Amino acid sequence: MKGVLFVNLGSPDSPTAKDVKPYLDEFLMDGRVIDVPIILRNILVRGIILQTRPKKSAQAYKKIWWEEGSPLIVISERFTEKVKKQTKMPVALGMRYGSMTTKKALQELKDQGVDEVLLVPLYPHYAMSSYETVVVKVMEDQQNYFPEMKLTTLPAFYKNPDYIKVLSDSIAEGLKDFEYDQLLFSYHGIPERHIRKSDPTKFHCKIDGSCCQINSVAHHTCYRHQCYEMTKLVREHLGLPENKVSVSFQSRLAGDPWLKPYTDYEFERFPKEGKRRLAVITPAFVADCLETLEEIAMEGKEQFEEGGGEHYKHIPCLNDSPDWVNLMAQWVNEWEATETLPL
Template sequence: MKKGVLLVNLGSPDSPTPKDVKPYLDEFLMDERVIDVNPVLRNIIVRGIILNTRPKKSAKAYAKIWWEEGSPLIVLSERFMAKVNKDIDIPIALGMRYGSMSIKNALQELKDQDVDEVLLIPLYPHYAMSSYETVVVKAMEVQEEHFPEMHLTTLPAFYSNEDYIKVLSKSISEGLQGFDYDHILFSYHGIPERHIRKSDPTKFHCKLDAKCCTTNSVAHHTCYRHQCYDTTELVKKELGLEEGKVSTSFQSRLGSDPWLQPFTDKEFERLAKEGKKRLVVITPAFVSDCLETLEEIAMEGKEEFIEAGGEEFRHVPCLNDRDDWAKLMSNWINEWQANETLPV
C-alpha cells in the first residue's frame, strides 16, 4: 500500500465578503456536531435567524485580518504543509472541514498519486466533537462514499504529547521575551457544556465541577475541558510559570445555552479591575492564527482589556508555520510511515 498524509484544518470563506461568508457559515453552523440540536430547529436557528445578520458582521471581522495572499488560516496552513513536506518522502495534501478546500478534493489529490493508506491529521491539539471529531467523521464519510479503496488512520489528539508541549512552551517563552507581564491567560475556544457530557463515554464522570477534570478517568480521552486545563498545567510546569500569574478561560460562545467558563471577555475585565496592567494571552486551541485569535483576541480582546483599565496587552502567536512545529509533525509522519507508530 502507498502511504500519504491528509492535514485538515477548520477552513475559511473564499473572501471577506458577505457573499462568500454566508455559504461558509451555513456549512459550519449546519454541522450537527457544532449546533447539536434537532435538525428542524437547527435549520430555523441557522438559516432563519443567524444567516440573516451574521454574514455581514463576520465579513467585516474577516476584512480586518485578511492578508494580501488570502485567509491567514489558509495561508499559514499551506506554509506549514510546505515545510512538513520538505522532511517527508510520501505525498501530503491539505483539506479544510468547511469551505471550498474540501476534504474530498484533498483525498482526490492523494488518490491521483496512487495513495491508498492515509494518515489523517486533524490540526486540533484537543478532542472536541465540534472540531476534532467532526473532521474525523467527515473524512470517514467521504472516504467510504468516494474512496472505498483507501484506508484511514487518525492521529490522536496531541495536547499532552511531551514533544508538542516543548514546542508550544518554546513559542510561548519567545513570546514572553521583553514583556514584564502581570498575568498570563490561556484562552481556549469555548464549547457548550452539553458537548462535554455528550463526549463522556462513561455517561457519569463529567460533572463540570472542580473535581472531575482532575480525577483520573477514561472520560479524559474525549473531554475537551480536561485537555485544555491539562495543556495549561503542562506548559506552566515546563516553563516554571508562577502559580498565581496563570489562568485558563474560554472564548467565542454562541447562543444562550451554558458554555464552558470562565469566559475570556469577562476575564479581561476582571483581571484589569484587579489591577493587572500587563496581560499576555495564549490561544493553544488553535495551531494556526485565524479570526478567533487575530480579531477576537489580538484586536477586540486588547480593546476590552484596555477599556477595563489595563495598560499593555500581548497576544502570543499560534504555532503557525514555526520550523520546530513543522519538524515535529514531519517526525510523527515519518514514525508512522516507518513502523505505524503514532505519538501518545
C-alpha cells in the first residue's frame, strides 16, 4: 500500500528554555546545518551557543506561541488533515527535529499497512540544511527500522508552474489594497560555503549572479539560484515592475559570510532611498513559524519603522490555504495513480 509522509522543520515542545535547549541542540548539532568537524561543532554549539541562546529563543517563541501550541506544528497538522480528506492514502506528519520524529511518522504509516512512501519535504527549495537533511534523515530511519519500505521523494518544487500560480495568487491577495514602494522576497539565509558544497560540478557556483544565468546541472541543488528563479517567476506571473521587487536573506549566524543582501540591512536601506511602504513575503517557508512571525512580522516591522519606514505589510505563508492543500492533494494523488512527480 502507498502512503505519504510530510516533513517540516520542527519545534520545541513549549516556549521554555528547558524545552528549547534540547531542540536547539539537535538542530545545531546537525552536520548539514553547522557543517564543521564534530569537535568544533561541539565546542561552538554546546560550549558557546547553548549557554545563552535557549533563554533568548524561548522569549522569541513566547511572542508567537498559540494557545494550541507551536504555530509551525499547528499549521502543519491542519494542512496534513486537509490533504488527508482529499486522498485515499494514509498520510503522516513528522518533523526533522523535536519530539514529532520521522521515525514515529513512518511507524504510523507502517501500522496502516504502508510499504511504499512518498516523502514530501515541506521546503520549496533544495538546501543541504533543510531539504537534504530531511531526505537523509528519513532514509536513515527507513534503512534502520523499516527496510521493507520503499521511498520516493518529491523534488524541490520552487519552479513548478502550478505552485508558482498558487504562491502568486496568495501574494496578490496579500497586496490587495496595499500600495507598496518595494516588495521584498526574504528567504532564509545559508552560509555561502553551502552553495559551493552543494555544487555537483565543484566549479559552476561563483555566488556572483553570473553563474545563475548559465544553465547547469548545479541549479538542481543551488539554493541561491532557486530563490532568484522563484522570485523571477512570481514577478513575471503577476506582471510586477522589476525595479519594485527584490531578494534578501535572513536568519544568519555571525562569523561566516552568508548569502547577501541581508534582510535586516535592507530594512534600514529602503527608507533612506525613499521607499517607505514595504511588503515582505517569506517564500522559503510553506508554513509560518518563528522566522516569519517573530523575525519578519514583528522585528522586521520595528527595524523598518525605526529606519524611517511608514507602512509595513507581512504577507503570510501559504499555510493551510485551500489552493495549497488542493495542489498538494493533486500531486500525491497523481503519484498514487501513475507514480508521476511534479517538475
